[in-house]
Every structure is written in structure tokens, then in C-alpha cells.
Amino acid sequence: xxxxxxLAQLDSPGIVRVLSVFECNGTAYFSMDYxxxxxxxxxxxxxxxxxxxxxxxxxxxxxxxxxQILDYLHKKxxxxxxxxxxxxxxxQEGAPxxxxxxxxxxxESNHTQTVLATRGFxxxxxxxxxxxxxxWSDLYSLGATFYSLLKGFAPPRGxxxxxxxxxxxxxxxxxxxxxxxxxxxxxxxxxxxxRVEDRYASAEAWMKDLRVEGGAVSTIQFSPRSSNQPVSxxxxxxxxxxxxxxRKGRNI
Numbered sequence: 068x069x070x071x072x073x074l075a076q077l078d079s080p081g082i083v084r085v086l087s088v089f090e091c092n093g094t095a096y097f098s099m100d101y102x103x104x105x106x107x108x109x110x111x112x113x114x115x116x117x118x119x120x121x122x123x124x125x126x127x128x129x130x131x132x133x134x135q136i137l138d139y140l141h142k143k144x145x146x147x148x149x150x151x152x153x154x155x156x157x158x159q160e161g162a163p164x165x166x167x168x169x170x171x172x173x174x175e176s177n178h179t180q181t182v183l184a185t186r187g188f189x190x191x192x193x194x195x196x197x198x199x200x201x202x203w204s205d206l207y208s209l210g211a212t213f214y215s216l217l218k219g220f221a222p223p224r225g226x227x228x229x230x231x232x233x234x235x236x237x238x239x240x241x242x243x244x245x246x247x248x249x250x251x252x253x254x255x256x257x258x259x260x261x262r263v264e265d266r267y268a269s270a271e272a273w274m275k276d277l278r279v280e281g282g283a284v285s286t287i288q289f290s291p292r293s294s295n296q297p298v299s300x301x302x303x304x305x306x307x308x309x310x311x312x313x314r315k316g317r318n319i
Contacts, residue, residue: 073145074168081136083166102164104156110216120217123247130213131274132163137209138270140165141202144174148200150208151188152215174201187211187221191261194226203266206273210258217243217255228261250278 074097075085084100110121133155140147147154148170156164170183184194190207192199207225214237215221222234237243238252254276260266267273 073143073173074171077140077143079136079139080162081132081164082140083164083168085168097168099166102156102166104158104164106153107155107157107163107212107216108152110152110157120246123251126213126216126247127251127277129157129161129163130209131277133165133209134270134274136163136165137202137205138274141174141205141270145171146174146200146202147171147205147208148183148193149185150205150212151185152212155212172200186224187215189225190263191225191229192263194224199263202269203263206258206267206270207260210255213255214259217247222259225261232261234259250276 072088075088077085083102086098086100089096089098137147137150145168147165147168149167150165154165154167156166158164183189185208188208188211190200190204191197193204211222211225217237222228228234236252236256238249238256240252243252254273257265257276258267258273267276
């Protein structure tokens with residue numbers, strides 16, 4: 068409930084807005100805005116279909132936007148804990164919106180966390196239910212997200228990489244190095260380090276290494292799916308107005 072109350076107070080265009088928080092039948096619920104957009108993995112799909120790649124300026128712009136969102140979230144004392152392509156929606160203007168806060172937790176919690184892991188995207192410490200989770204855990208997941216965007220597939224499980232890390236660094240890839248700077252790729256490699264101490268401790272530190280100057284950053288524009296393609300509806304709110312049973316719940 069504490070996390071729900073904090074989320075309801077967040078005010079950022081990059082975070083889905085919580086309209087209300089309530090309890091019903093012994094369960095806490097969020098009522099959230101409907102966000103119209105496409106998940107970030109659609110970018111990878113478009114890239115493969117087009118047979119080309121996004122420019123570094125556009126990918127860096129997208130990364131910086133998401134880092135700014137996470138920086139705001141972490142400074143409010145919350146870790147998302149489920150960063151992955153499907154939980155980052157992009158509006159048609161190219162603006163990212165972070166959704167699905169069902170796994171979010173307070174950063175300062177010193178209790179062993181419930182294991183909620185997404186294969187390839189969750190940090191080793193999260194997958195193992197360790198206590199040393201923090202902003203660096205979300206940043207690992209963001210690194211995995213951009214790894215999947217660049218490579219076309221997710222990295223191996225984080226907990227397996229602690230024992231035997233078989234990943235080739237992005238900065239060592241000749242095909243990627245022909246399109247992206249070593250510095251850009253190295254920042255993603257660092258965020259994706261399996262050991263906590265080798266990673267960025269904050270979104271600010273990652274942005275500093277990206278060497279992004281003040282002012283606007285690039286965005287990725289994309290076309291909606293054609294009419295003959297299946298369309299997914301990304302609704303992350305409960306029915307509104309709420310059903311009669313839930314309206315009896317206690318607002319928080």
C-alpha cells in the first residue's frame with residue numbers, strides 16, 4: 068500500500084498516471100490512465116522488417132528519455148523492478164511512457180524481495196531474491212532492453228551470467244561498431260554487467276557517460292501498424308467507472 072500511495076503522487080509525463088488506489092476483497096488495486104501506444108519491442112520488429120537500423124542519435128535520445136524517467140522515479144524512492152520492452156510504451160510522437168508498476172517496491176526496503184523475474188531482463192540480484200536491489204537493478208533491465216533492441220534477442224538469464232558469462236560485449240561487435248560509437252555501446256555493456264559493483268549506481272551516472280549536452284534529444288517516429296495487422300490494445304487501467312463491487316472498496 069505504501070508503494071501505491073507514492074505512485075499516486077508521481078507527476079511525470081513519462082510515468083502512467085495513477086487515478087486512484089483502493090482495497091477490495093483483501094487486495095490492493097490501482098486505477099490508471101489508458102495509454103495509447105506501442106511497446107518498445109515493436110521498434111525491434113520494425114527494424115528487422117525494414118532491414119536497417121536506427122541512428123545512434125535516435126536510440127540515444129530514447130535512452131536518455133527513459134533514464135530521465137527512472138531518475139525521477141528512483142529519487143522518489145521507488146524501483147520499478149520490471150523494466151522490459153513490453154513495459155515501455157511509445158506514443159506516436161516517440162515519447163516513452165513507463166507502465167506496469169505491479170512489481171514496484173521501495174528502494175530503502177531491507178527485506179528479501181519476492182522473486183518476480185522476466186527471463187533475460189531481470190538483474191541477477193532480483194532473479195535470486197537478494198537484498199541488494201536498487202536503482203542499479205532497474206538499470207540492468209534497461210541495459211537488457213537496449214541489448215535486445217540492438218541484437219534482436221534478449222541476453223541470457225542474469226543469474227546464469229554470474230556463473231558463466233557468455234555475452235560478447237556490444238562494443239566488441241564489428242557489425243554494431245560500424246553504426247554506433249564505442250562509447251554508446253560501452254555504456255549499455257556497463258549497465259548490463261552481472262555484478263552490481265560493475266554497474267551504474269544511478270541513472271544520472273549513465274547519462275553523464277552518454278555525454279548528452281543540454282537541449283532537446285532525438286525521438287523515434289514510427290508508423291502505426293497497417294490495417295491488416297493484428298492490433299494490441301494496451302490498457303493498464305481497471306474498468307472506469309469501477310464495477311459496483313469494487314466501488315465499495317476503501318479509497319486510499
